[in-house]
Structure formats: structure tokens, C-alpha cells
Amino acid sequence: MKRLVSGIKPTGELTLGNYIGALKQFVALQNELPDTEFFIFIADLHAITTPQEKLALRKNIRSVAALYLACGLNPDRVHLFVQSEVLEHATLGYIMESTAYVGEMERMTQFKDRRQKQTEGLRTSLFTYPALMAADILLYDADIVPIGDDQKQHLELTRTLAERFNHQYGDTFVVPKGYFPKTGARIKSLTDPTQKMDKSNDNPKSYILLLDDINAAKNKIKSAVTDSDTKIKYDPIEKKGITNLIDIYAALSGLSVTDIEEKYQNCTYQTFKNDLALLVEKTLIPIQEKYQEIIKSSYLDEVLDKGREAASQVARRKIFQVYKKMGLGRIK
Ligand code: ATP
Ligand code: LTN
Numbered sequence: 001m002k003r004l005v006s007g008i009k010p011t012g013e014l015t016l017g018n019y020i021g022a023l024k025q026f027v028a029l030q031n032e033l034p035d036t037e038f039f040i041f042i043a044d045l046h047a048i049t050t051p052q053e054k055l056a057l058r059k060n061i062r063s064v065a066a067l068y069l070a071c072g073l074n075p076d077r078v079h080l081f082v083q084s085e086v087l088e089h090a091t092l093g094y095i096m097e098s099t100a101y102v103g104e105m106e107r108m109t110q111f112k113d114r115r116q117k118q119t120e121g122l123r124t125s126l127f128t129y130p131a132l133m134a135a136d137i138l139l140y141d142a143d144i145v146p147i148g149d150d151q152k153q154h155l156e157l158t159r160t161l162a163e164r165f166n167h168q169y170g171d172t173f174v175v176p177k178g179y180f181p182k183t184g185a186r187i188k189s190l191t192d193p194t195q196k197m198d199k200s201n202d203n204p205k206s207y208i209l210l211l212d213d214i215n216a217a218k219n220k221i222k223s224a225v226t227d228s229d230t231k232i233k234y235d236p237i238e239k240k241g242i243t244n245l246i247d248i249y250a251a252l253s254g255l256s257v258t259d260i261e262e263k264y265q266n267c268t269y270q271t272f273k274n275d276l277a278l279l280v281e282k283t284l285i286p287i288q289e290k291y292q293e294i295i296k297s298s299y300l301d302e303v304l305d306k307g308r309e310a311a312s313q314v315a316r317r318k319i320f321q322v323y324k325k326m327g328l329g330r331i332k
Contacts, residue, residue, distance in 0.1 A: 001035060001036065001037050002033070002035060002036040002037070002143040002144060003036065003037050003038075003039065003140050003141055003142045003143055003144070003174075004029070004033065004036050004037070004038050004039065004142060004143070004144040004145070004146065004179075005039045005040075005041075005136060005137050005140050005142035005144075005145055005176075006022075006026065006039075006040050006041075006145060006146050006147070007040070007041045007042070007043035007046065007083060007133075007136055008022060008040075008042065008043060008064060009043045009044075009046050009047050010042050010043070010044055010047050010057065010060035010061045010063075010064045011047050011050070011052070011060065011199070011200070012060065012199040012200065013060070013063065013199060013209045013210070013211055014064060014067050014199070014209065014210050014211075015187075015197050015198070015199050015207045015208060015209055015210070016187060016197065016207070016208040016209075016210065016248065016280070017186070017187035017196065017197035017198070017207065018199075018210075019071065019210055019283075019287075020185065020187050020248070020251040020252075021148055021181070021185075021186065021187065022146075022148075023067070023068060023071045023073070024071065024251070025146060025181045026038075026040060026068075026073060026078075026146065027071055027072040027073055029146065029179075030073065030074055030077045030078055033144075036143075036144065037079075038077060038078040038079065039078075039079045039081075039140050039142070039311055039314075040068065040073065040078050040079070040080050040081075041080070041081050041082065041083045041086075041136070041307075041311070042061050042064050042065055042081070042082045042083060043083050043136070044057065044061055044082055044083055044084045045083050045084050045089060045090060045093075045132060046083070046129060046132065046133070047060075048123075048125065049123055049125045049126040049129050050123065050126065061082055062295065062300065063211075063295070065080060065082070065300060065303075065304060066291050066294045066295045066300055067210055067211075067287070067291060068080060069290070069294050069299075069300070069303065070287045070288075070290035070291040070294055071210075071287055075303040075306065075307070078307075079306075079307040079310040079311050080303055080304065080307040081304055081307030081308045081310075081311045082304060082308065083136065085304075085308045086139075086308060086311045086312050086315050088139055088312070088315035088316060088318070088319045089132065089135055089136055089139065089315070090132070091135075091319055092135035092138065092139050092315075092318070092319060092322065093128075093131055093132035093134075093135040093136075094131075095135070095322060095326070096131035096132070096134045096135045096138070096161055097128050097131040099161055099164055099165055099168075100130075100131050100134075100157070100161055104157060104160070105127055105128060105130065105131075107153075108130055108153060108154070108157070109153060110150065110153070110154070111126065111127055111129075114126065130154045130157050130158075131161070133151075133154050133158065134154075134157060134158035134161045134162070137155075137158050137176050138158065138161075138162055138165075138173045138174075138176075138318075139314070139315045139318050139319075140311070140314055140315070140318070141173065141174040141314075141318070142174065142176045143174060143176060143177065144176070144177060144179045145158075145176050145177070145178055145179060146178075146179040146180075146181065147178055147179070147180070148180075148186070149180070149186075151178075152178060155176065155178045158176060159175050159176065162174070162175045162176070163175055169325040169326060170325055172321055172322060172325055185247040185250075185251065187244065187247060187248060187251075188240065188244040188247075189201060189206040189207065190205060190206050190207065190208070190220055190221070190223075190224040190225065190244075191203055191205050191206040191224075191225055192206065192225065193225060193240035193241045193243070193244045194240060205220055205223065207220075208220055208221070208280065208284075210284065210287055210288070210291075211288060211291065212284070214281050214284060214285065214288075217277075217280055217281070217284060218277035218278075218280060218281055219277075221245070221273055221276050221277040221280055222273050222274070222277055224241065224244075224245060224273065225241045226239075226241035226242050226245070226269055227239050227240075227241055227242065230268060230269060232246070232260075232261060232264040232265070232267060232269070232272050233261060234246050234257045234260075234261060242269070242272075245272070245273065245276055246260055246261075248276065248280075249272075249275075249276050249279060252279045252280065252282075252283050253279055
């Protein structure tokens with residue numbers, strides 16, 4: 001049976017961008033790939049590569065897990081767990097650091113970008129983070145790793161590290177492949193469509209949170225930045241604002257871009273935005289209702305306990321193999 005692994009950081013609340021780019025994709029994949037075993041985790045060890053307030057982190061871990069379930073992830077199909085609860089992630093992360101070269105880490109563009117913005121107080125784990133990400137994937141012999149474009153370089157490094165280990169110590173890891181979602185639109189900020197929709201943005205009008213008050217969310221769509229032209233036309237160069245709204249519309253409705261352009265060819269931006277606001281409402285209401293049920297119930301802990309047990313079993317076996325191949329401990 002093939003395996004799929006993916007993680008999401010519990011930093012802040014999830015946005016409509018995360019929903020369209022990640023959560024919705026996982027839910028679709030669990031049905032599209034019936035012969036694949038899914039391991040999906042809340043990447044709390046990755047979250048602490050930047051400072052996190054204790055209570056907020058604790059809350060976000062639960063909230064992200066509950067949102068996964070509220071969005072339709074099926075715990076009978078997917079092992080959903082918290083990364084730090086499966087101790088082997090950190091262990092293999094360290095072992096991967098011990099096989100990766102400093103030069104390889106220094107070439108990671110995500111780190112280089114961060115370093116340009118911030119020179120003081122950068123945590124070492126932010127530098128070594130791709131080694132932990134490699135461990136997350138290799139622990140489960142994952143064949144498929146659904147990721148956004150920004151993670152391509154980290155996946156390439158994971159493949160390099162897997163091949164190097166297999167070469168030096170004998171066949172141990174499956175070399176994984178990336179899986180790039182078909183509807184791979186990066187959802188953009190509603191106030192500046194040249195930037196991605198990001199929960200770390202200072203302006204709350206730039207993003208829609210899955211747990212936003214419904215009227216506030218609708219108003220954010222209605223006041224989203226668009227150009228001065230009036231035609232509802234997909235043009236990622238000249239009409240970034242309306243293009244972003246069409247992308248959101250397409251992802252939430254399942255309609256194609258051409259269908260949407262045709263449907264709204266004689267309409268104003270206002271009509272289009274009103275309809276999109278209704279679509280957002282229709283998407284968020286059932287998610288929020290389910291979320292409220294789940295977050296209060298013991299069901300969430302049951303799912304995460306079960307996920308941890310299943311993941312731990314696989315991870316423990318893999319760590320034993322690795323120890324044995326490298327001569328660690330006393331395993332013969
Ligand atoms: P941060 O800004 O804290 O790094 P992030 O949202 O970029 O947060 P993650 O929380 O790790 O990073 O992202 C989880 C998943 O959501 C990834 O698969 C990422 O590709 C996807 N994602 C994040 N933002 C968007 C967006 N605006 N459009 C589409 N997909 C997105
Ligand atoms: N680095 C990813 C999150 C992540 C991940 C993983 C994704 C951590 N470990 C393993 C896929 C597989 C991010 O920042 N989006």
C-alpha cells in the first residue's frame with residue numbers, strides 16, 4: 001500500500017488560503033486515492049522554529065486538528081496526529097541533520113529570505129528545519145507528499161538525503177515524490193493581490209479565517225481590492241484583484257474559470273462580489289458548526305490518540321532499522 005504524508009504548522013488560525021490550498025485538497029485526495037494510507041500531522045515542532053506563546057500554541061494545535069475534521073478529513077481513512085507526540089520525529093530529525101551538509105541548508109531559499117528580513121534572534125531550528133521535514137516524510141516511507149510550490153526545494157533535499165542514506169548505509173528509505181494539487185491557485189491577499197493570503201499579515205482585512213464571523217468574512221470579500229475596470233475577466237497580470245476572486249470562486253464552487261467569466265459577463269463587480277460573499281458563507285457555515293461540535297467533545301482526543309498510536313507503530317519500526325544500519329545503541 002502506498003503512503004501519503006503531509007503536515008501543517010499550528011501557527012495562528014487557518015485561512016481560506018489554507019483551506020483551498022491544503023485542507024480541501026486532502027479531503028479530495030482521501031477519496032481519489034483509496035489505496036493510499038494517509039499520515040497527516042499538526043507540525044508543532046516546526047511551529048517552535050519561531051517563538052510561540054505557550055497557551056496560544058496549545059490552543060492552535062487543537063484548533064487546527066478540529067478544523068481538519070470539520071473540513072471533512074475522515075479519521076477512519078487518515079491517521080491524524082500531533083507531530084511532537086510521536087517522539088521519533090525529533091530523533092530522526094537529528095539523524096537527518098547528521099547526514100545533511102551545512103552547504104545544503106544554506107542553499108534553502110526560504111531560510112535565506114528570512115535571514116535577509118531578520119538578522120538577530122533567528123533560531124537554529126529554523127536553519128535545520130528541512131532536516132526535520134525530511135524526517136517527517138522518511139519515517140513513514142511516504143511515496144506521495146502533497147505540498148505547495150514553496151516547499152519544492154525542501155522535498156528535493158529530502159530526496160537527496162534519502163538517496164544518500166540508502167547509498168551509505170543500505171536501502172532504508174523510500175525516495176518520495178511531491179504531489180502538486182491540480183487546482184494549485186495561490187490565494188492572494190484581499191487588500192494586496194500581489195501578496196499571498198497569509199495569516200501572519202498585520203491587516204485582518206487581507207485574509208479570511210475559517211473561524212471568522214460570517215458577516216465580517218462577507219464584508220472582507222465585498223471590500224476586496226479590484227481594479228478600476230468593470231469586466232469580470234481572468235487576467236493574472238493586468239487584473240490581479242478580480243483574478244484572485246475568480247480563483248476563490250472557482251475553488252469553492254467547482255466551476256471552471258471560463259464558466260465563471262461567462263456567467264458574469266454582463267454583471268458588475270458588485271454583483272459578482274455579492275455572489276462570492278454568499279459562496280464563502282455557504283462554505284464557512286457548515287465548517288464552523290462542525291468545528292464547534294468537535295472542539296467541545298472528547299472525539300477530538302480520541303482521534304488524535306488513535307492517530308498517535310498508528311503513527312508511532314510505523315515510526316518506531318523505522319527508527320529501529322535506522323539505528324541498526326548506523327550502529328547506534330545496542331541493536332544488532
Ligand atoms: P506561515 O505564514 O505561518 O508560514 P502558511 O500558511 O504559509 O503559514 P502553512 O500553515 O504551513 O504555511 O501552510 C499550510 C498549507 O497551506 C501549505 O500546504 C500551503 O501551501 C497552503 N497555503 C498557505 N497559504 C496559502 C494560500 N494563500 N493559497 C493556497 N495555499 C496556501
Ligand atoms: N514545511 C511545511 C509543513 C511541513 C510538511 C512536512 C509538509 C512540515 N513537515 C512534511 C509535508 C511533509 C510548510 O511549511 N508548509
